[in-house]
Amino acid sequence: MAVDAVIFDIGNVLIEWQPETYYDRVYGEDRRREMFAEVDLHGMNDEVDRGADFRDTIYATAEQYPHFRREIRDWHDNWIELAQPVIPYSVSLLRALRSKGVPVYALTNFGIGSFAYAETQYPFLAEFDRRFISGHMGVIKPDAGIYRQLETEIEIRPERLLFTDDKADNIAMAETRGWQTHLFEGPQGWADRLVDEGLLTPAEAAA
Known part of the structure; x- marks a missing residue:
């Protein structure tokens, strides 16, 4: 898919x-x-x-x-x-996807105040097409409600979403909703998955 x-x-x-x-x-x-x-x-x-x-x-x-x-x-x-350090390779993959015109969203458990502070330290947090921040949504992963809100607002079929997260329970809930998923265990594996999906070329996904 x-x-x-x-x-x-x-x-x-x-x-x-x-x-x-x-x-x-x-x-x-x-x-x-x-x-x-x-x-x-x-x-x-x-x-x-x-x-x-x-x-x-x-x-x-x-x-x-x-x-x-x-x-x-x-x-x-x-x-x-x-909340440090940044994982630079992951940030470069985010930017590579955006340079290809792939819509990129954030779905994160993050407080209102802590995220506002993080934005002052990590400018790349402003580079998503849209951020879905649990503190503003009133619900955290892996509650189904946070996934449902994202689906409703971006209006993309669940089976055409690819989601990466480091927590298996968050991944499992996304799978029950029909999302494609990748359990994040390091940026290289994520880069390989993006290449396998045809979203980036090997050169674009290189560290």
């Missing part, structure tokens, strides 16, 4: 998102393990991604765990250090 549009996740596809790496570096692995075992930080982040206030949500969580207050506040105060 031909592909009419390509959809990118952002975290761990275009920008590395491994908060544990930051905490290991700044506070040490033992402290990080202790905190992550006690505090559901990723659950906290899910609330931000559903549209809760970026700062208020994180600061409120920090007050619930005063012995980790400084570390938890870092999730907001030093957020850009958690």
Whole structure:
């Protein structure tokens, strides 16, 4: 089946998102393990991604765990250090697709405030034909509703969409809706898939 549009996740596809790496570096692995075992930080982040206030949500969580207050506040105060580095090869593939006139969309779990900040640091986030940001949509992957909203608004048949994401459950939900999918495990594999689909030539997809 031909592909009419390509959809990118952002975290761990275009920008590395491994908060544990930051905490290991700044506070040490033992402290990080202790905190992550006690505090559901990723659950906290899910609330931000559903549209809760970026700062208020994180600061409120920090007050619930005063012995980790400084570390938890870092999730907001030093957020850009958690969301880095860029994956340059993936960005070049995004740009190569756009240069060929292929519609390219983002479908990402991202908060309203955190995405607004990310845009100031990563200009390529403005280069999509359209961004579907969970914080603005009020629902996160893999809930079927976020996929349904995208389908409704872009009006492209699901089977003609090609979606890449690093999480298997997000991919699985897209497949139930008839989307073509690629589990992102690195930019080279994604480049190869784009070539296989005839969207890019090997030269266009080269690192």
